[in-house]
Amino acid sequence: MPKWLVVAKNEYRIHTSRIRKIRPYFPYLVVGLLAVYVAFIAPSFASLFIDDLLALLLSYAALGLVQIILFTIFIYFMIIPITQTLREVQTEQLEIFLAAPIKPSDVLLGEFMGEMPFYAIMVTVVAGFFTAVLNPLGLDFVQMAIIVAIFVVTFLSAFWIGNVIAALLRTKFGGTARGRDIGRALALVIALPLVALVYGFQFGGIFEALSDPSASGTAKLILSLLPSSWGAEVIVGFASNPGNIGAVGFETLTRFGGLVGFFLAVLWLGARAANRAYSLEPTTFTASRAKPDGVFYNTVKYLGGGRSFGTLLVSVFKDYSRRLENLSKIAYIVGLIVMMNVFILGPQLSEELGTIMPLFMIQFMFPILAVFVAGDVTLRGKESLFIYKKTPYGVGRFVKARLIQGWLVVVPVAMGVTALSTIVSAQTNLISLLTNIGLGVLIAAAETAFVLGLFLVMPVFSEKSLRFMLNILIVIFVSIGLFLGSLFSLMAILPELERDLGFLYVLLLQTALSWIVGIVFLSLGSRNLSRIE
Amino acid sequence: MKVVIRTDKLSKYYGKGGEIKAVDGLDLEVYEGETFGLLGPNGAGKTTTVRLLNCIIKPTSGTATVNGYHILKEEMEVKRVTGLLAESPGLYEKLSAREFLEFMGALYDVPGDILPERIDDLLKLFELYDRRDHLLEGYSRGMKQKILIAAALIHDPPILFLDEPTSMLDPRAALMVKDLIKGLTDRAGKTIFICSHILPIVEELCDRIGIINQGRLIALGTVHEIIAQTKTKTLEEAFIASTGGVEEKELLAWREQRTARA
Numbered sequence: 001m002p003k004w005l006v007v008a009k010n011e012y013r014i015h016t017s018r019i020r021k022i023r024p025y026f027p028y029l030v031v032g033l034l035a036v037y038v039a040f041i042a043p044s045f046a047s048l049f050i051d052d053l054l055a056l057l058l059s060y061a062a063l064g065l066v067q068i069i070l071f072t073i074f075i076y077f078m079i080i081p082i083t084q085t086l087r088e089v090q091t092e093q094l095e096i097f098l099a100a101p102i103k104p105s106d107v108l109l110g111e112f113m114g115e116m117p118f119y120a121i122m123v124t125v126v127a128g129f130f131t132a133v134l135n136p137l138g139l140d141f142v143q144m145a146i147i148v149a150i151f152v153v154t155f156l157s158a159f160w161i162g163n164v165i166a167a168l169l170r171t172k173f174g175g176t177a178r179g180r181d182i183g184r185a186l187a188l189v190i191a192l193p194l195v196a197l198v199y200g201f202q203f204g205g206i207f208e209a210l211s212d213p214s215a216s217g218t219a220k221l222i223l224s225l226l227p228s229s230w231g232a233e234v235i236v237g238f239a240s241n242p243g244n245i246g247a248v249g250f251e252t253l254t255r256f257g258g259l260v261g262f263f264l265a266v267l268w269l270g271a272r273a274a275n276r277a278y279s280l281e282p283t284t285f286t287a288s289r290a291k292p293d294g295v296f297y298n299t300v301k302y303l304g305g306g307r308s309f310g311t312l313l314v315s316v317f318k319d320y321s322r323r324l325e326n327l328s329k330i331a332y333i334v335g336l337i338v339m340m341n342v343f344i345l346g347p348q349l350s351e352e353l354g355t356i357m358p359l360f361m362i363q364f365m366f367p368i369l370a371v372f373v374a375g376d377v378t379l380r381g382k383e384s385l386f387i388y389k390k391t392p393y394g395v396g397r398f399v400k401a402r403l404i405q406g407w408l409v410v411v412p413v414a415m416g417v418t419a420l421s422t423i424v425s426a427q428t429n430l431i432s433l434l435t436n437i438g439l440g441v442l443i444a445a446a447e448t449a450f451v452l453g454l455f456l457v458m459p460v461f462s463e464k465s466l467r468f469m470l471n472i473l474i475v476i477f478v479s480i481g482l483f484l485g486s487l488f489s490l491m492a493i494l495p496e497l498e499r500d501l502g503f504l505y506v507l508l509l510q511t512a513l514s515w516i517v518g519i520v521f522l523s524l525g526s527r528n529l530s531r532i533e
Numbered sequence: 534m535k536v537v538i539r540t541d542k543l544s545k546y547y548g549k550g551g552e553i554k555a556v557d558g559l560d561l562e563v564y565e566g567e568t569f570g571l572l573g574p575n576g577a578g579k580t581t582t583v584r585l586l587n588c589i590i591k592p593t594s595g596t597a598t599v600n601g602y603h604i605l606k607e608e609m610e611v612k613r614v615t616g617l618l619a620e621s622p623g624l625y626e627k628l629s630a631r632e633f634l635e636f637m638g639a640l641y642d643v644p645g646d647i648l649p650e651r652i653d654d655l656l657k658l659f660e661l662y663d664r665r666d667h668l669l670e671g672y673s674r675g676m677k678q679k680i681l682i683a684a685a686l687i688h689d690p691p692i693l694f695l696d697e698p699t700s701m702l703d704p705r706a707a708l709m710v711k712d713l714i715k716g717l718t719d720r721a722g723k724t725i726f727i728c729s730h731i732l733p734i735v736e737e738l739c740d741r742i743g744i745i746n747q748g749r750l751i752a753l754g755t756v757h758e759i760i761a762q763t764k765t766k767t768l769e770e771a772f773i774a775s776t777g778g779v780e781e782k783e784l785l786a787w788r789e790q791r792t793a794r795a
Binding site: 001003006007009010013014017018090091092093094095096097098099100101102279 | 587588589590608609610612613615617619621622623624625627628632636637639640641642645668
């Protein structure tokens with residue numbers, strides 16, 4: 001058996017370990033389900049909008065639209081292996097490969113091929129939808145086969161590039177604790193450009209600019225140069241000339257040929273990079289050093305009353321802030337809110353709905369912010385909690401320290417993003433600014449207490465666990481529930497209330513309820529922590 | 534006696550200008566069929582030496598041969614003739630013991646008609662046969678260590694590198710590994726290269742030992758020769774004398790300030 005196949009088989013087994021009992025039938029099951037999807041589900045789904053979709057595919061906007069879709073999916077598929085690797089950078093298993101008689105290129109190819117079946121599922125879903133849309137145009141078999149091949153080649157290129165980058169980053173970051181921390185930090189913020197791209201296409205007018213035949217611009221030129229766009233030109237060409245491949249023969253040959261050439265080139269380059277991608281040579285020998293406490297930590301200690309609790313608070317804060325992963329989560333939330341302001345919110349919305357509207361919108365990001373800051377309370381494992389359980393009054397002091405540390409992070413962030421969102425809206429005055437900031441901070445602080453309490457009531461020891469996701473869902477639903485509860489209660493009690501004042505009352509009631517829920521959960525969590533064994 | 538491992542000024546430096554000397558000019562010979570122990574404090578260069586000899590990392594200067602194969606020119610051959618139990622190895626926790634050993638066997642080209650039987654034999658030897666289909670994530674640390682030793686043996690290599698082989702094992706399992714190591718050298722003629730902190734194990738198992746400190750080999754010979762060289766009575770004393778230790782009077786120095794204040 002070739003060595004890459006050994007690695008691929010191992011990779012496949014690892015990915016299917018959760019479904020070991022049905023592993024022998026899994027391929028048949030997947031192929032069967034995909035066949036049903038391609039034959040029935042995708043055409044039925046596409047038929048709901050088929051007239052609009054076909055009109056779009058035959059319009060001037062078609063090329064820009066397909067280019068954007070393929071480019072976005074290309075980037076998304078490329079990022080998947082990178083974020084997966086960065087989230088949990090592990091190099092321990094590299095030693096197994098490096099000690100064995102196997103070439104690094106075989107390891108890289110094997111790891112890629114082992115994940116291929118799962119990539120193929122995604123490609124089939126996307127390609128299946130496109131072929132279902134194009135089928136009514138009367139494309140011949142060769143045209144359909146080329147379109148499927150375009151999807152396969154384009155997305156496999158993206159996956160392969162993503163895999164090579166992921167392997168290189170694993171070697172770069174995996175050797176040290178600091179590197180692993182950087183990796184986890186990058187795993188999150190790496191998605192921000194993609195979000196910006198989607199927002200830009202959806203709300204930023206980029207799509208309109210690209211689909212305008214009279215417009216010529218740099219974005220249009222750059223997009224046309226990307227490999228993902230070459231396939232788009234062929235697809236749109238076929239849509240305009242169904243059953244007549246000769247009419248776009250030259251374009252098909254050059255664009256599709258270029259795409260295949262690109263795939264072969266990245267395969268070759270990736271194999272060449274493999275030697276660098278699998279190495280246990282340390283990339284750095286610089287250990288992170290703690291500097292003496294400066295003004296900031298001295299202030300934190302002072303805020304904690306100085307003495308031993310102040311020291312405890314500073315220690316908890318240092319453990320939080322020295323993890324780049326935590327800082328990247330804050331950057332991610334701030335980035336998302338900035339993009340909401342740039343693309344979705346803005347003066348027009350506030351003009352229509354009042355100056356409190358920005359807070360109405362961004363407050364739904366506060367639960368996520370609170371989860372990012374306080375949701376890791378038990379993630380370091382039971383042993384780290386036992387340190388506090390062992391010390392006199394340790395549990396109470398720990399919960400208090402984590403709450404203050406959470407507020408010290410959440411409050412300034414909530415204050416900043418609320419101020420930003422209010423200032424960029426129209427009709428802002430000092431009163432509305434202060435009102436929004438005050439309410440925003442109060443809601444975010446209450447949600448931090450709630451999240452801390454919840455994660456102590458239902459402790460999670462791994463980010464991968466279902467319970468972690470369940471807790472996040474609970475946080476989101478509770479915060480939305482409190483908002484809707486406040487809204488409907490006030491609508492029932494004061495139906496004649498003026499709109500702007502009504503919004504304010506809703507937020508005031510929501511704030512009060514959030515604090516009640518936060519305090520209740522915090523006390524429950526504190527009690528539960530004393531009982532954790 | 535045939536030399537199966539020979540290092541020639543083998544060195545591995547890290548950092549700017551190579552200021553960190555993980556292994557520094559190591560000259561060493563290990564003979565066929567012997568059990569050789571490399572002792573040294575934490576960070577002395579033991580694991581780096583093992584990694585160099587297994588072609589996992591490349592030397593900064595110097596070279597070595599393993600079973601006659603050059604570590605820089607004949608990497609694949611070196612890897613084939615060695616088995617490695619790494620210090621902190623990565624297991625595929627989502628595989629069962631049987632699946633993991635199948636994978637390791639395939640990596641080392643163990644023929645398909647031999648592999649299943651060998652896996653069963655090794656699992657029985659390590660008393661894990663009944664749990665062969667359990668995922669490794671559910672194994673205790675000692676059980677994982679047994680699986681890793683089995684993985685190092687799966688291709689029946691003539692030379693075995695064992696980095697801290699008994700550190701995670703209970704006394705019973707440690708005794709079994711010791712007996713296994715003795716059997717592998719006495720009856721199967723294997724050459725074993727052990728790195729360990731546990732001096733009694735090294736003393737009991739190894740024909741010769743080397744003591745390494747700050748990348749340099751500072752003592753080499755049989756246990757008796759090393760004790761004689763350092764003019765001490767036990768291997769422990771010889772080890773401390775060679776590598777340095779904390780003076781007895783320093784042990785409680787941290788209390789003195791408080792006592793003085795009181």
